[in-house]
Amino acid sequence: MKKKIIISMHYMEIGGAESSLIGLLEALDPSKVDIDLFVFAHHGVFMSAIPNYVNLLPEDNGYAMMEEPLAMVFKKGHPLIGMARLLAKWKMNRFYKQNPSEKDRSAGFAYIGNEVGRVLHNLYNFGEYDLAISYNYPHNIVLENVMAKKKIAWLHTDYRHISINENLEFPIWRKYDQIVSISPGVTEGFLSVFPSLKDKILECENMLPKAYIETKATQASIDKEVDVLTLCSVGRISNAKNYDNIPNMASELKELFKLHGSKIKYKDFKWVIVGPGDHSTIDALSEDLGVRDNVIFMGPSDNPYPYIKGCDIYVHPSRYEGKSIVVREAQVLCKPVIITNYPTAVSQINNGVDGVICELDNKSVAEAIYALVMDSNRQSTIINYLKTHDYTGGAEVEKIYSLIGLNDNMEK
CATH class of the missing domain: 3.40.50.2000 (Glycogen Phosphorylase B;)
Structure with missing residues (x-):
């Protein structure tokens, strides 16, 4: 029996995370796994690159408001989401005022995920999955709104160079079964902030759609x-x-x-x-x-x-x-x-x-x-x-299979 996977992504615009997601989707074998892809907002050039064997779930009007301009959120009739985003912005600005830093201010999505996640409905209607993958921020969504036997979150950023609210992010990261890091350097940066999460790290190279x-x-x-x-x-x-x-x-x-x-x-x-x-x-x-x-x-x-x-x-x-x-x-x-x-x-x-x-x-x-x-x-x-060398990283998909008990010798 095939395993069921759901992957969450905010949109599919041109970007490194989006490109590597297409690489992951191409590396996954549809004879081994059924793949649902939940994209908050269905826009971006990479939408057309999604393999035809991937089940693209319908766009949800609420989740699509995560990154819409605030005025548009209210105009489209989502006052609760608009207010939640305003509250997230206020909390983020307060944090940076109290914690000035020369590092990049990359904590915004954590606040948005935390506040907006409270007013979004869950995704339980899609059923239970063997594996749920939160491929990019905000990681609250998969953690709180998806039913799955195992949940993993992808880590794309070197935490040595961004300013984050550790007290806000730690409770989210620690609840995941695994944290997928794209390189040893990214792992080192993350553990410099959250050393207690060392045992959750799974290093997995980016996969590219050659x-x-x-x-x-x-x-x-x-x-x-x-x-x-x-x-x-x-x-x-x-x-x-x-x-x-x-x-x-x-x-x-x-x-x-x-x-x-x-x-x-x-x-x-x-x-x-x-x-x-x-x-x-x-x-x-x-x-x-x-x-x-x-x-x-x-x-x-x-x-x-x-x-x-x-x-x-x-x-x-x-x-x-x-x-x-x-x-x-x-x-x-x-x-x-x-x-x-x-x-x-x-x-x-x-x-x-x-x-x-x-x-x-x-x-x-x-x-x-x-x-x-x-x-x-x-x-x-x-x-x-x-x-003469392969830079697609396709073999890395075996690490994902191992999380749900799949391997090359399984019966198809």
């Missing part, structure tokens, strides 16, 4: 000048991504081009950045530093993969990451990758083998790009390695 990535990468072509080096970075403009320093990195790289122009096969470079967010301040800095024509923001895209496929080097200059999905996606597309030495970097790249790790400062990033450009043999070695 066929989907490769297909999307060929759906458009990017105009490229042969004698212009094309760099690419993909992601939302945020403190974590460190895009505010790209103009400085580009300025350093431009100086290297000037100093060593006769040795470089490219006459110039373009750094293409794909992702949402306000880049007006970064544009102004680029103008001041004389790299306005080099640093190019493309804005958000439903399909960033042609940009990755069309670049010469993928650069990921983050201040911190859990484990970047887009770095793996670039490796799936066999692109040389340069990442900064954030705390979880060594779990992402085998330095010099399948990518390059450089120090987290502007000059070091520029020098790493220049060094890779000048070493065509190293580029070829990295590309050839990527072509």
Whole structure:
């Protein structure tokens, strides 16, 4: 008899968690498990990537209000949810006022889940599952509103770099049977905050939908000048991504081009950045530093993969990451990758083998790009390695099967 799994996700917009969820769905074997997918709000480009053997549960009007603009929540006739979200916002602001921190303020979903979860109806009408997976925040929903013999929550973030209310989150995490961490670095960061939860950790690499990535990468072509080096970075403009320093990195790289122009096969470079967010301040800095024509923001895209496929080097200059999905996606597309030495970097790249790790400062990033450009043999070695290795992580699904007593030898 097949096992029943339900997976909860807030939406399916372009993002690392969404991409890895599609990878997990593709890795799950429909001959072994029946899969229900509960997406709070049915929007996002990855909705169309959900495999046809996955049972997409109907959108629920209440759950869909989790991230709608507040005015829209009230307009659509959900005053209780609107009031709960206002209360969550007030509590969150009070917490940060009492606990000022330079870290990213990422506690919002925990407050929303805590308050809004109280006024949402449960999902017991879907029946009892063998396994319930909360794939992203808020983790209250699966914990409190789903019937399942076993429940697990996915951990995507390095807790060393976000400001959270430990007293609010701990009671949620500790009630899960397992906490799935995407990398050793993410595990280390989480346990630095919640050391007593060590025995609940299950490390499981992100799973990526290779066929989907490769297909999307060929759906458009990017105009490229042969004698212009094309760099690419993909992601939302945020403190974590460190895009505010790209103009400085580009300025350093431009100086290297000037100093060593006769040795470089490219006459110039373009750094293409794909992702949402306000880049007006970064544009102004680029103008001041004389790299306005080099640093190019493309804005958000439903399909960033042609940009990755069309670049010469993928650069990921983050201040911190859990484990970047887009770095793996670039490796799936066999692109040389340069990442900064954030705390979880060594779990992402085998330095010099399948990518390059450089120090987290502007000059070091520029020098790493220049060094890779000048070493065509190293580029070829990295590309050839990527072509012969699997970066989809599909075998990790066995860890999920083991939680519900499944294995390769079971009768189908």
